[in-house]
Amino acid sequence: MSVRVQLEDFDVGFEISQLRKSHNSIGAVVSFVGLVRDLNERDTVTQLTLEHYPGMTEKSLMAIIAQAKTRWHVEDALIIHRVGPLMPNEQIVLVAVTSAHRGDAFSACEFIMDYLKTDAPFWKKEITPQGAHWVEVKSSDDMAKNRWNNKN
Amino acid sequence: MKIKLFYFARLKETLNYSTEDLTLPDEPYTILKLKALLAKRGDTWGQMLMGKLKVRAAINHELVDDHASIADGDEVAFFPPVTGG
Structure with a gap:
């Protein structure tokens, strides 16, 4: 299990090959990649700045992975x-997860992505031609997280 | 008791504070009581910590609610709801 918070970009192919290397019991790798959109709540977004809480961020991401491991069979997981x-x-x-089976x-x-959205201390600030503003929370993110309380 | 405080995102920007060391009177303190104390620093503090905007708090890197107790040496942080991912 590992989490990384970094300025640099990442290579998805490389990260996945590292994650599954010499684990012959892995039958499935599922990964999610989030991208910066140029259009959000208001205007055209020209740039995004992400702030976080060093120390708490890593701890909360590890806690989210640990919680996922109590619910599903997870061989390994990586969050960058x-x-x-x-x-x-x-x-x-x-977010990349390896397991014996795809389910x-x-x-x-x-699950990890939904919890990351509501629990990990990151904040986005959008820069538009009209000025900069902090991104507001979406209630759909809370709903996405809460549905895990009602299903397995 | 002595605590270390951190502010993030909109709070950090508006209050113009990122971190500070604070000595509190020797009596029980909850997050809510600490917010009320800080709110007395002025209108902006009141609006940011006790106003309409939702504020989340953490003690020693764990998310907590308003009723959580603060102990000597704790690291306390205030920040807006998170928007990563």
Whole structure:
């Protein structure tokens, strides 16, 4: 299990090959990559800046993975989240989960992403031609997280 | 008791504070009581910590609610709801 918070971009292919290397019991890898959109709540987004809480961020991401492991069979999991300035179309986040079977890998990956959205201390600030503003929370993110309380 | 405080995102920007060391009177303190104390620093503090905007708090890197107790040496943080991913 590992989490990384970094300024630099990441190579999804490389990260997945590292994650599954010499684990012959793995039958499935599910990964999610989040990207910067150029259009959000208001205007055209020219740049995004991500702030986080060093120390708590890593701890909360590890706690989310640990929680996923109590619900599904997870062989290994990796979260990479970028911080600092980001341009539209750049990669922000990678969640990759390996498991013996795809069902566990799909569910755990989605669960980790939903919890990351509401529990991990990251904040996005959008820069538009009209000025900069902090991104507001979406209630759909809370709903996405809460549905895990009602299903397995 | 002595605590270390951190502020993030909109709070950090508006309050113009990222971190501070604070000595509290020797009596029980909850997150809510600490917010009320800080709110007395002025209108902006009141609006950011006790106003309409939702504020989340953490003690020693764990998310907590308003009723959580603060102990000597704790690291306390205030920040808006998170928007990563």
